[in-house]
Amino acid sequence: MGAEPIISLRDVTKVYRQGSVDVHALRGLTMDVEAGEFTAICGPSGSGKTTMLNLIGALDAMTSGSIVLEGRELASLNKKELSELRRDRIGFVFQAYNLMPVLTAYENAEMVLWVQGVDGPSRRERVMGLLEQVGLKGMENRRPSELSGGQQQRVAIARAIASNPVVVLADEPTANVDSETAETLLDLMEELNREQGVTFVFSTHDPQVMERARRVVRLVDGRVASDERR
Amino acid sequence: MKILRMAWRNLWRNGRRTLVTVAAMTLALWSMVLYTSLMEGMLGSMETTLLDVELGEIQVHADGYRERPSIWERIEDPDALLRALDETGLRSTARLLGGALVASGDVSTGALLKGLRPERDALVSEVHQRLDRGEWLDPADAKGVVLGYRLARTLAVEVGDELVALSQATDGSMANDLFRVRGVLQSLSEETDRATVFLLEDEFRGFFALEDGAHRVIVRSSEGQDLAAAAGLVEQAAAMSAPGVEVRSWRDLLPGLANVFDSAQAAVQVVAFVVYVVIAILILNAMLTAVFERIREFGVLKAIGVSPRRVLALILVEGALQSALAIGIGLVASLPALWFVTTRGIDVGGLGGTAIMGVAMDQIWTGAVSPLTIAGPVFILLFVAGVAVLFPAIKAARINPIEAIHHQ
Numbered sequence: 187m188g189a190e191p192i193i194s195l196r197d198v199t200k201v202y203r204q205g206s207v208d209v210h211a212l213r214g215l216t217m218d219v220e221a222g223e224f225t226a227i228c229g230p231s232g233s234g235k236t237t238m239l240n241l242i243g244a245l246d247a248m249t250s251g252s253i254v255l256e257g258r259e260l261a262s263l264n265k266k267e268l269s270e271l272r273r274d275r276i277g278f279v280f281q282a283y284n285l286m287p288v289l290t291a292y293e294n295a296e297m298v299l300w301v302q303g304v305d306g307p308s309r310r311e312r313v314m315g316l317l318e319q320v321g322l323k324g325m326e327n328r329r330p331s332e333l334s335g336g337q338q339q340r341v342a343i344a345r346a347i348a349s350n351p352v353v354v355l356a357d358e359p360t361a362n363v364d365s366e367t368a369e370t371l372l373d374l375m376e377e378l379n380r381e382q383g384v385t386f387v388f389s390t391h392d393p394q395v396m397e398r399a400r401r402v403v404r405l406v407d408g409r410v411a412s413d414e415r416r
Numbered sequence: 417m418k419i420l421r422m423a424w425r426n427l428w429r430n431g432r433r434t435l436v437t438v439a440a441m442t443l444a445l446w447s448m449v450l451y452t453s454l455m456e457g458m459l460g461s462m463e464t465t466l467l468d469v470e471l472g473e474i475q476v477h478a479d480g481y482r483e484r485p486s487i488w489e490r491i492e493d494p495d496a497l498l499r500a501l502d503e504t505g506l507r508s509t510a511r512l513l514g515g516a517l518v519a520s521g522d523v524s525t526g527a528l529l530k531g532l533r534p535e536r537d538a539l540v541s542e543v544h545q546r547l548d549r550g551e552w553l554d555p556a557d558a559k560g561v562v563l564g565y566r567l568a569r570t571l572a573v574e575v576g577d578e579l580v581a582l583s584q585a586t587d588g589s590m591a592n593d594l595f596r597v598r599g600v601l602q603s604l605s606e607e608t609d610r611a612t613v614f615l616l617e618d619e620f621r622g623f624f625a626l627e628d629g630a631h632r633v634i635v636r637s638s639e640g641q642d643l644a645a646a647a648g649l650v651e652q653a654a655a656m657s658a659p660g661v662e663v664r665s666w667r668d669l670l671p672g673l674a675n676v677f678d679s680a681q682a683a684v685q686v687v688a689f690v691v692y693v694v695i696a697i698l699i700l701n702a703m704l705t706a707v708f709e710r711i712r713e714f715g716v717l718k719a720i721g722v723s724p725r726r727v728l729a730l731i732l733v734e735g736a737l738q739s740a741l742a743i744g745i746g747l748v749a750s751l752p753a754l755w756f757v758t759t760r761g762i763d764v765g766g767l768g769g770t771a772i773m774g775v776a777m778d779q780i781w782t783g784a785v786s787p788l789t790i791a792g793p794v795f796i797l798l799f800v801a802g803v804a805v806l807f808p809a810i811k812a813a814r815i816n817p818i819e820a821i822h823h824q
């Protein structure tokens with residue numbers, strides 16, 4: 187560690203307008219994420235975990251401050267550039283898997299590569315390898331409805347890492363699965379992190395995730411309350 | 417390819433909704449193809465009746481005849497005009513017109529006698545083919561006349577019965593003669609049905625003591641020839657051979673009916689539009705519901721970097737696939753229906769000689785098929801479906817990924 191951070195947040199604030207009330211989701215948040223980290227962002231509901239992931243993931247715009255991803259200031263990018271950044275440099279894993287129900291496991295994992303314009307044979311080689319890696323070999327042609335929750339989340343992980351992103355942002359990735367499945371998912375992500383150097387940032391309430399994370403950042407009221415590296 | 421596959425699968429996620437939408441589009445297309453065919457058939461048949469049987473495209477009268485029709489107001493030398501018209505390549509015939517009282521038994525009524533030369537007239541008019549019963553005029557049967565069907569009914573005469581005609585001849589004498597009903601026409605037009613008696617030109621001249629001249633020259637243009645250009649040719653021919661005449665196209669003679677023909681096509685399109693607006697609302701509703709149900713998916717697509725353009729394309733392709741299905745099924749289903757209406761038609765004889773603006777409809781209402789019969793309804797359906805699907809597609813493309821992903 188100690189290298190140049192791949193993600194850098196400085197005095198980031200996010201204020202939502204709810205009716206006539208301003209809701210301060212983030213209040214001057216500052217932190218860095220370095221390559222290869224396995225970081226859990228935890229904190230009570232409303233502490234700003236998901237907001238922070240949305241801002242890092244270029245899904246939302248901050249109110250003030252600075253977010254730099256691989257040397258690019260997100261605030262300076264237009265919509266198209268942000269969309270390309272998400273496509274090429276960021277992987278997303280959602281709580282509810284959010285796979286395309288009409289696509290097979292293979293097609294879901296292939297989606298980002300297709301959007302990137304990767305040619306068919308290269309896509310096939312990459313996706314078949316990924317599905318084997320996440321333990322879904324032989325299930326390529328199953329649709330999400332034919333897979334368990336854990337298997338769906340594995341497809342989502344394969345989709346997230348298919349484009350070799352600089353970071354995978356996982357919003358409560360184990361919230362919808364039982365503890366045993368959660369354990370296997372964490373094993374998988376840890377393995378990807380360890381063996382392939384994939385950087386993971388989770389938002390979580392799950393003690394299992396916090397136990398396995400090598401860095402735990404606790405947010406309270408939109409600020410970093412503690413930052414523990416293990 | 418992937419968009420096409422996704423779109424196709426998306427359609428069958430709610431197969432019942434897709435089937436209902438496609439069925440409605442198919443039914444709309446089918447009914448519009450059939451309606452267009454029937455309207456084209458009706459207008460075509462009316463135009464045929466009007467131009468091929470009654471008016472011709474252009475008519476020549478002596479100046480002032482049309483304002484005050486009179487046996488004395490005639491084209492001086494119709495044969496010279498007919499020869500001049502022959503040289504232009506236009507088909508023409510001369511007719512003599514005179515009013516008379518016709519009677520049979522105790523019944524009498526006013527009628528318009530139309531004198532003609534059958535051979536020459538047959539080049540121009542199809543009236544000789546429109547007999548309901550009996551036979552057309554024949555020079556071998558000098559006293560044989562052919563009547564409009566209502567006139568025959570009024571006089572209670574049938575083929576073979578005698579008919580007395582009374583009028584004033586041009587020399588001031590009383591014109592009267594005994595004729596024999598040789599044929600009765602089908603319903604053609606108000607004027608012909610109710611009060612027309614066709615007879616040989618020589619008999620007409622004898623009856624009215626009219627040695628020369630004719631009251632009307634009917635001219636037919638060639639297939640596809642511009643009406644104004646044809647009228648110009650007739651005017652040139654008339655200027656050289658028959659001074660003191662007026663040349664009028666059928667549109668000038670019957671402007672009301674010309675408007676009916678012109679506006680009929682527009683009317684077809686208006687009806688099609690109304691039908692399709694209903695379909696558009698159905699498509700809009702179906703696609704909006706489909707977009708609303710999949711709002712999270714669009715959010716995820718946007719989040720992982722799928723461009724708004726691709727999301728837009730996905731919805732448009734879904735709409736296009738539904739349209740393609742409807743067009744395919746609709747056209748296949750249209751074939752037997754078109755075959756039926758074009759070959760057998762619908763018997764409207766029960767309507768008792770229905771006429772529109774004085775022009776009778778055929779007893780069997782047959783459809784017609786032209787490229788427009790198919791292309792018109794198909795293009796309007798594509799346009800309406802495109803417009804209807806555009807709004808949901810733009811909505812999906814513009815979706816905010818965060819709001820969409822967290823949409824409940």
